[in-house]
Amino acid sequence: MIPSEPMAKRAVDGRNAAIIVLGPSGLKTALAIKAALDGAEIHGALERLDDGAVDRTFEDIGSHLQALFQLGHPLIVLAAAAIPIRLLAPVLQSKTTDPPVLAVAEDGNAVVPLLGGHHGANDLARRIATILKTEPAITTAGDLRLRIALDQPPCGWRLANPEAVKPLTAALLSGERLCIEIGAGRAEEARWLDPLRGRTAPDAVNQILVTDRKIQPTSTTLVYHPRTLVLGVGCERHTAPEELIDLAQRVLGEQGLAETSIAAVVSITLKAAEPAVHALADHFGVPARFFDAKTLEDEKSRLANPSDIVFQETGCHGVAEGAVLAAVGAHGKLIVEKVKSDRATLAIARSDRLLNADAMGRPQGRLAIVGIGPGPHDWRSPEANRWLADADHWVGYQGYLDLLRPGGHTELHGFGLGEEEDRARSALNLAASGKNVALISSGDAGIYAMGALVFELLAREEQSEWQRVDVAMAPGISALQAASARAGAPLGHDFCAISLSDLLTPWHVIERRLKAAADGDFVVALYNPASLRRREGLARAVAIFERARPLSTPVIVARNLGRPGESIAVTTLSELDQDRVDMMTLLIIGSSRTSKSSRLHGVPFVYTPRGYLAAGDDEDPSA
Secondary structure, eight states: OSSSSSOOOOOOSTTTTTEEOGGGGGHHHHHHHHHHSSOOOEEEEEESSOOSSSEESSSOOOHHHHHHHHOOOEEEHHHHHHHHHHHGGGGGTTTTSSSOOEETTTTOOOEEEEEOOTTTTTHHHHHHHHHHHHHHHHOOOHHHHHSSSTTOOOTTEEESSSGHHHHHHHHHHHOEEEEEEEEESSSGGGGGGGGGGBBBBBSEEEEEESSSOOOOOOOEEEEESSSSSSEEEOOOTOOOOHHHHHHHHHHHHHHHHHHGEEEOOOOOOOOOHHHHHHHHHHTTOOOOEEEEHHHHHTGGGGOOOOOOHHHHSSSSSSSSSHHHHHHHGEEEEEEEEEEESSSEEEEEEEEEOOOGGGGBOOOOOOEEEEOOBBGGGGOOOOHHHEEEEEEEEEEHHHHHHHHOOOTTTSSEEEEOTHHHHHHHHHHHHHHTTTOOEEESSOTTTTTHHHHHHHHHHHHHOSSGGGGGGEEEEEEEEOHHHHHHHEEEETTTSSEEEEEOOOOSOOOOHHHHHHHHHTTTTEEEEEEEEOOOOOOOOHHHHHHHHHHHHHHTEEEEEEEESSSHHHEEEEEEEETOOOGGGGGEEEEOOOOOOOOOOSSSSOOOOOOOOOOOSSSSOTTTOOO
């Protein structure tokens, strides 16, 4: 399932950076920064910037910044430094994992790294300052004098012993010399160490070692592991994650290879939903990527252990070996041939250059079924906002997409009313191709919305590629919750919801449920109460409740909740004007205990007491 924490850690070298602009005066500077940072996007405040001038728009800067931050995006905020500091304070986690955050003056005269100085922000500040022809406001001593952050290697590198940074920095600042040894990757990829070249000597005690092998460093050695290794795995269905993890750790230990040099865990697309594969990737903190059988079969001539049996089962002669060879390409080679455990296989390949997992195969597709509530940004959950920000494809009724007003990075797939199955199939097909997809519903996606349809399709088509999709659902504020909150607390005691639409449910079934709810004295929320052509059902429903409870029973008539033209009215069963009810309306019919109290201004409060103030049995007020 999709986790509530960040779905994927982003690069901290400027890729995937979000440049936040609050008004037109910062747009020129934002465009200059974007032009120099590959993959960066400009996010603009909707009320002040035309959505055609930026890549994405947002309504509420606080929730937008927090969602991007929690997804790991570097943030470049063109505003006073206090704005991102105050807004991000509630979601700060750790200086070792939080992404870089920079404040840049709208006119480009100041660049200030606020968070993650030693984890990308200082380097990013220097790059932006060069673009804007100014000086970055860097305050960390080592960065100022050495012009390098030793505890913050670039994307694709990992520091094995961060505890050695401080003494080595102190030694260099005191004038001691350094030896740099490149034992993995290409020398030109270690150019980030160039600021130290003038301090080197071949016989120096202090040392920087670049290697993908696991070694025990001395107190005077800094060890960096470049991402040059790939683990390829195959396994039987439902293999225990512990078996695959134990196999990988054993082989890495026997070969003396560094876990932190692993760039990815790779396999065949048939295993895209296998929990053990994802558990292994999570264990090493790297992505899981997948290749189709044809791509793996193209590596047949390079396999050390081709298997006809594997070919019959999968369409390729080797999964573990084929996957790692496809991942490293022509610049890599197999260094550990296929090793077996009871139910799994593993192979390892090494590249002669840094590896980018995003360029390997494809990820497991994700489908986030997102409930956006009635519409307003501040009625959406932080989880829903994170998932929307992370998705590259949004699928939904066109009216819901218009409410969200996404920016340029998101590909939209809009559908009309009545095309619910088409929406669900489109979303599943996109996710099955490895895309990150959000299927959008108003209200709560699990209440009279797309969630049930998606899971029904998955249940009916068990053998399809859809089964390899990572599916999860973010709850939203339902119409009944919104209406209840606007009117008071009518749902304070037992309640139910019934749809009056007989397009999918026969009327005799609806009528049976209405009578049961009326006899049970439930507060009842009526969804889809009436349309232009469907009016009789509402009249019959009201008649059922008029026979079961007092005609003075409060009825809430809620229309266009959270949207322009919202209206909330409180009436009674006998006074309900049915002609004013349509498909944009939700009705809440009270129970025999539901009451209303007058207010000096506005709609009366409606509430259904739970019995907290009553003496005796709450469940039987007549007792």
